[in-house]
Amino acid sequence: MKFADFICFEAIIPELKARDRNGVIAELVSALYKADRLGKGKGNCEEIIKAVIKRENEASTGMGKGVAVPHVKHKAVKDVLATVGQSSVGIDFSSLDKRPVYSVILIISPVDNPDKHLQVMERIFKHLQVEKFRRFLRQSKTAEEIEDLLREADENPSL
Amino acid sequence: MQAEENTLEKVVCETGVEIKNAEGLHMRPAMQFVDVANRFECDITVSNNENNVDGKSIMQMSMLAATCGTKLKIKAEGADAQQAVDALRELVEERHFDEPTPDERKKG
Numbered sequence: 001m002k003f004a005d006f007i008c009f010e011a012i013i014p015e016l017k018a019r020d021r022n023g024v025i026a027e028l029v030s031a032l033y034k035a036d037r038l039g040k041g042k043g044n045c046e047e048i049i050k051a052v053i054k055r056e057n058e059a060s061t062g063m064g065k066g067v068a069v070p071h072v073k074h075k076a077v078k079d080v081l082a083t084v085g086q087s088s089v090g091i092d093f094s095s096l097d098k099r100p101v102y103s104v105i106l107i108i109s110p111v112d113n114p115d116k117h118l119q120v121m122e123r124i125f126k127h128l129q130v131e132k133f134r135r136f137l138r139q140s141k142t143a144e145e146i147e148d149l150l151r152e153a154d155e156n157p158s159l
Numbered sequence: 160m161q162a163e164e165n166t167l168e169k170v171v172c173e174t175g176v177e178i179k180n181a182e183g184l185h186m187r188p189a190m191q192f193v194d195v196a197n198r199f200e201c202d203i204t205v206s207n208n209e210n211n212v213d214g215k216s217i218m219q220m221s222m223l224a225a226t227c228g229t230k231l232k233i234k235a236e237g238a239d240a241q242q243a244v245d246a247l248r249e250l251v252e253e254r255h256f257d258e259p260t261p262d263e264r265k266k267g
Contacts, residue, residue: 059190063217069186096217114182115226121185122224129218 001119003150006107010035011083012143016104021093025052025070028085028106037081038108044076048108062095066138067128071107073117080120082107084146086138103137127153170201172240176251177230180258184225186217188256193217195246201237203247214247227261 011031018024026049032038033045051072055061062068068091083106090100105124109117127133133153140146153159178184184192196203196214203214207229212219214233225231231251235243250256 059187061186063221065218071186114185118183118185118224118226122222125218125222125224129222 001116001123002154003123004154006080006082006120007147007150008032008035008037008081008083009143009147009150011037012146013083013085014141014143014146016085016087016091019087019089019091021056021091022053024085024087024091024104025049025056025106028070028083028104029108031085032081032083032106032108038076044074048072048074048076052106056093060094060096062093062101064095064097064099065128065131065134066090066099066102067134068093068095068101068104069107069121069124069128070104071109071117073109073111075111077108077110080107080109080116082120082124084137084150086140086146103134126157127159130159133159169236170238170240171234171236172244173232173234174244174248175230175232176248178225178227178255179252179260180255181227181261181264182258183227183229184220184223186221188258189220189223190217191250191256192247193220195250196243198246199235199237199239199243201235201240201243203243204234206232206234 013031016024016027018027029049038044052070055072056070061070085104087102090102093101136149140149193215204211205214212223233244233247
């Protein structure tokens with residue numbers, strides 16, 4: 001499972017406009033909707049935003065070190081779909097280490113395929129726990145740079 | 160002054176567990192695991208066939224991303240190792256992280 005298999009590169013947001021957690025979630029889901037990945041009609045988009053926020057309220061996905069991985073399972077997708085958003089000012093995600101979040105990876109997984117969801121989690125966390133990767137991600141200023149980094153991580157597992 | 164030998168035995172406990180909840184070790188169960196692990200003083204490592212991770216780190220436990228049916232080894236080292244292993248085994252195998260098993264999900 002590679003980043004290129006599930007990240008929607010057209011939906012990457014190198015500098016999030018929103019400054020609050022729920023706004024960031026809405027912005028990232030909307031980006032996936034605009035990239036035509038959530039089906040027709042805004043219904044799915046709004047439902048997904050609400051569901052991600054609800055999940056986030058149950059337990060923060062801000063696991064520290066400036067990253068958060070809000071996620072949800074929804075019928076709008078047949079395969080795992082994700083995007084990346086970055087904030088240079090930092091967002092309050094009620095993170096475990098109480099620090100702001102600078103990189104957000106939002107994930108939408110299909111409802112009936114837990115194994116695929118886990119494969120994606122494995123890939124994401126394998127890289128997120130490497131300080132170098134988090135640093136390169138945070139230093140990326142454009143969507144192209146973020147895409148390049150993810151593609152390089154796919155080729156080079158030690159990144 | 161000579162350093163004293165640590166007279167407390169370093170207790171090491173290991174157990175094998177199997178992930179039984181249908182959705183596997185996604186983030187929510189991983190957090191539960193880490194919460195329980197952090198109640199104990201001992202060091203806790205969790206292994207699948209490829210990785211050894213720190214059972215007290217949410218980043219590392221989430222990376223294991225173990226599917227339903229996966230077997231993991233839990234190893235605890237320290238004075239309260241036995242209690243830690245017992246508590247974690249109960250969470251994983253008896254409570255299955257308070258989530259349905261595949262059979263329960265079919266019926267439900």
